[in-house]
Amino acid sequence: MQEMLKFGIxxxxxLIGIPIGTYLARQTKEExxxxxxxxxxxxxxxxxxxxxxxxxxxxxxxxxFLFIAIVTSRSLKKKC
Numbered sequence: 534m535q536e537m538l539k540f541g542i543x544x545x546x547x548l549i550g551i552p553i554g555t556y557l558a559r560q561t562k563e564e565x566x567x568x569x570x571x572x573x574x575x576x577x578x579x580x581x582x583x584x585x586x587x588x589x590x591x592x593x594x595x596x597x598f599l600f601i602a603i604v605t606s607r608s609l610k611k612k613c
Contacts, residue, residue, distance in 0.1 A: 543596040550600045554607025561608075575605045 579602035586595035 539592065543592065547596065547599055547603060550603040551607060554604035557604065558608040569609070572605050572609050576602050576609070579605070
């Protein structure tokens, strides 16, 4: 039961990352154009970290890497 609660809280935090990423994309329009390649690299490294976290069964790192990937990907989706 406690594991399900932790998982639910983790998913809730990941969902909160969507509006946070959209807000940051709107506030930092000038960085979006020059930082596209860096944002893509951050997303790829975050997904690699998430996969490694699944292998080592570390939920904290998994949700951290996924949160970073979600927030960063929202910046790429927002076209200026």
